[in-house]
Amino acid sequence: MDREKGIVSPALSAFLLLLYAHMIYFNNVTKKYAKDENPSIDNITLSISPGEFVSVVGHSGAGKTTLTKLILAEESPTDGTVFFESTDIHKLSNNDLTGFRRKIGVVFQDFRLLPNKNAYENIAFAMEATGKDDEEISEDVPHVLELVDLAHKSFHFPHQLSGGEKQRLAIARAIITQPDIIIADEPTGNLDPINTAEVVNILKKINDLGTTILLTTHNRSVIDQIKKRVITLENGRVIRDDKDGKYML
Amino acid sequence: MLMMNIKRIVRSGYRNFMRSGFTSIASILIMTITLFVITSLIFIQAALSASLTDIRNKVDVTVYFVPGAEESSIKNVQQALEKLPEIKEVTYTSQDQALSDFKEKHANDYLTLQALDELSDNPLGASLNVRARDPSQYESISKYFETDNVISKGALTIIDKVDYHQNKVVIDRLTSIINGAKRLGFAVSLALALISIVITFSTIRLIIYMSRDEISVMRLVGAGNQYIRGPFIVSGMLVGIVASLLTLILFIPISIWLGNQMTDFFGINLFSYYKSNFIQLFIIMLGSGIILGSISSAFAIHRYLRK
Numbered sequence: 001m002d003r004e005k006g007i008v009s010p011a012l013s014a015f016l017l018l019l020y021a022h023m024i025y026f027n028n029v030t031k032k033y034a035k036d037e038n039p040s041i042d043n044i045t046l047s048i049s050p051g052e053f054v055s056v057v058g059h060s061g062a063g064k065t066t067l068t069k070l071i072l073a074e075e076s077p078t079d080g081t082v083f084f085e086s087t088d089i090h091k092l093s094n095n096d097l098t099g100f101r102r103k104i105g106v107v108f109q110d111f112r113l114l115p116n117k118n119a120y121e122n123i124a125f126a127m128e129a130t131g132k133d134d135e136e137i138s139e140d141v142p143h144v145l146e147l148v149d150l151a152h153k154s155f156h157f158p159h160q161l162s163g164g165e166k167q168r169l170a171i172a173r174a175i176i177t178q179p180d181i182i183i184a185d186e187p188t189g190n191l192d193p194i195n196t197a198e199v200v201n202i203l204k205k206i207n208d209l210g211t212t213i214l215l216t217t218h219n220r221s222v223i224d225q226i227k228k229r230v231i232t233l234e235n236g237r238v239i240r241d242d243k244d245g246k247y248m249l
Numbered sequence: 250m251l252m253m254n255i256k257r258i259v260r261s262g263y264r265n266f267m268r269s270g271f272t273s274i275a276s277i278l279i280m281t282i283t284l285f286v287i288t289s290l291i292f293i294q295a296a297l298s299a300s301l302t303d304i305r306n307k308v309d310v311t312v313y314f315v316p317g318a319e320e321s322s323i324k325n326v327q328q329a330l331e332k333l334p335e336i337k338e339v340t341y342t343s344q345d346q347a348l349s350d351f352k353e354k355h356a357n358d359y360l361t362l363q364a365l366d367e368l369s370d371n372p373l374g375a376s377l378n379v380r381a382r383d384p385s386q387y388e389s390i391s392k393y394f395e396t397d398n399v400i401s402k403g404a405l406t407i408i409d410k411v412d413y414h415q416n417k418v419v420i421d422r423l424t425s426i427i428n429g430a431k432r433l434g435f436a437v438s439l440a441l442a443l444i445s446i447v448i449t450f451s452t453i454r455l456i457i458y459m460s461r462d463e464i465s466v467m468r469l470v471g472a473g474n475q476y477i478r479g480p481f482i483v484s485g486m487l488v489g490i491v492a493s494l495l496t497l498i499l500f501i502p503i504s505i506w507l508g509n510q511m512t513d514f515f516g517i518n519l520f521s522y523y524k525s526n527f528i529q530l531f532i533i534m535l536g537s538g539i540i541l542g543s544i545s546s547a548f549a550i551h552r553y554l555r556k
Contacts, residue, residue: 072469094474102471112466116268128257129472131250173470 022047022083023181023212024071029080031066031236039078040066042236048214050180053207055223056216058233064216067233068185071214072104073097085180102130105174105182105211109189111166113158113173119145120154123173130177140176148172148202164195171202181212188219200225254476262483272456273488279452280492280542281499283445284534288496290438291530292504292519297431299517304427308420310379310387310413312394316344316372318407323375330379333393335386340378347373374409387413387420446541453485453545457553464553474554478547485546489538496534 024047031041040063048054056064069075070082076090083089084100092100106112113122120141127137145151148168150161158166167187174182184203188196200222207213207228217223223230223246232240266273314323323341330339342350348371355361365372381387391413457464460481467477500523508520523530 074465074469098468098471098473101469104471106469112462112469114463114466116265116463121264125261125467125472126470129467129470129476131254133253177471 023050023052023085024048024214025083026070027081027083029070029077029082031063031070031075032078039236041070041077043080044236044238046231046238046241048181048212050212051207051210053204053213053226053228054215054231055226055228056214056231056233057218057223058216059218062233063236064218064233065185066236068183068214068216071183072101072106102177103180105177105179107167107170107174107182107184107187109186111158111163111170111190113166113169115158118155118157119150119161119169122158122169123176126173126176132177144172144176162195163190164192164198167191167195167199168202171199171206175206175211179211181214182206184213184215186216186218188217188222193221196222197225254479258476258479259483262480263487265480266484266487269456269484272459273484276449276452276456276488276542277492277495279445279449280488280538281495283442283449283541284492284496284538285499286438286441286445287537288500288530288534290435290442291533292507292522293434293438294431295522295526296515296517296519297427297434299515301424301427301431303516304420304423308387310381310391310411312377312379312411313409314374314376314407315409316370316374318375320375322407323377327377330377330393333390335381335383335390337380337382339380342376342378344371344373344375347371347376387417449541450545450548453488453542454549457481457546457549461553464550468554477554478550481546481550482543485542485544486539487542489540489542490535492542493531493534493538496538497531500530 026044026046029041029044030039032039040061042063044063044067056067058064066075070077071084071089073089073092081088081090084103087100089097089100114125117125123141123144124137127140132140142151142154145154148171150165150168150172153161153165158169161169167190171182171184171187174184182203187203188199191199196219203213203215204226215222215226227244229244230240230242230246231238232242312326320343327339327341330336351373352362352365379390381390391411394408394411464477504520504523507515508518508523512518
């Protein structure tokens with residue numbers, strides 16, 4: 001995809017303005033799913049700046065997925081606030097929430113592609129949803145399919161694709177709308193080492209072009225390959241936050 | 250922008266419908282059953298109404314006059330009756346006509362005819378057959394003959410009998426049976442229709458429940474609620490359209506069979522009824538199919554679109 005387009009546009013000025021500001025800010029956030037339960041997220045305060053590549057590591061149940069759900073406003077915090085560029089995202093109306101989600105690209109461990117749409121339509125859907133016109137769609141979609149090396153499988157449905165192909169398709173869908181940040185929740189969880197390396201490479205490339213990335217994983221080789229900031233969670237708390245992180249658990 | 254969205258929603262709804270395969274077929278079948286019940290309800294009502302009118306038309310009152318009554322005084326009574334607003338028509342049967350009708354009716358009954366020949370005079374009286382505009386008026390019409398001077402002077406002396414009271418019991422009973430059947434039929438069909446509507450509703454709900462992950466993905470990639478809801482409603486409408494066409498086709502052989510076999514029983518040929526009311530039935534079925542499909546979808550998806 002042509003990221004230059006995004007950078008020379010008004011997005012650039014916004015980007016520069018926010019360069020020293022937080023993109024995502026957790027302010028004493030706690031999340032409990034049930035009242036008497038131990039919190040999944042326990043009083044976390046952290047910030048993510050624009051352009052960062054942040055990996056969140058931790059055992060299963062450490063709170064990684066809850067963290068991403070809070071950013072996507074799929075779950076509301078029990079206590080504290082989550083800011084996205086200075087807006088409290090859990091106070092957004094349903095309509096504003098739609099607009100907010102268009103600024104975020106999401107990639108999941110289980111891909112979450114639309115089963116009734118083929119590869120092309122899955123990507124086109126994200127553009128259609130944001131109101132892009134047909135001309136733009138027919139121009140951009142083949143381009144991004146090319147980027148994730150799926151151009152020859154445009155008309156395959158998700159069940160006709162391998163795990164690695166599905167994840168590359170999901171990444172293509174996440175970046176097509178040129179989001180400010182990509183949230184990847186265990187994107188390599190279901191992939192073999194070769195596909196894992198490929199997915200991480202694509203994410204690194206996207207980050208090099210300026211998009212913030214938040215990745216959760218419990219895969220050591222992924223962290224070692226990225227060599228960027230690592231936040232370690234345990235029992236819902238941040239126990240390490242290393243600028244040039246390594247996988248340590 | 251709006252047109253573009255509508256086009257996309259319709260296209261996406263159509264594709265979902267075509268690609269869902271088994272789930273689409275399942276909802277079409279369930280919807281077809283519902284529409285089938287609704288159409289049967291219409292047919293049953295038509296058949297019962299037809300038999301009721303049929304029986305009502307058979308009701309009449311015949312006034313028999315004593316043999317030898319003057320034709321002119323009978324004609325006077327007829328003219329007086331024709332002036333009454335409740336009465337639709339009065340037909341006169343003369344003594345001779347009554348005799349030849351009687352002979353014709355008993356053409357194979359040799360003994361009766363021989364006995365009739367033995368009589369020198371015509372034993373049969375002339376009669377007036379009275380038809381009312383409404384069956385409920387026969388009671389009051391029959392009362393006219395009970396008092397003199399009401400119809401014409403001296404009329405009572407030449408009236409032999411009025412057969413209303415003999416028919417009354419049978420007529421009343423038939424009317425109440427048919428009215429009862431009509432009411433019962435309506436209640437039963439209404440209950441059946443409600444049950445099948447609930448089943449359709451639940452089926453569509455289940456199908457949308459199966460799509461809940463898909464809906465959450467759509468939300469996550471930034472689709473607005475309208476844009477998510479639209480295609481599901483379009484699919485629901487398509488289910489309704491296909492199911493209504495299927496029901497229409499199904500009723501062709503059914504109504505032909507009923508028309509051939511049951512016309513005497515219902516008092517109406519259901520195939521000709523189907524043919525002459527085809528447009529209305531088509532609109533009713535298509536309308537109920539589309540409304541049922543779209544409203545069920547809209548309701549079912551509502552809970553997944555909340556924040």
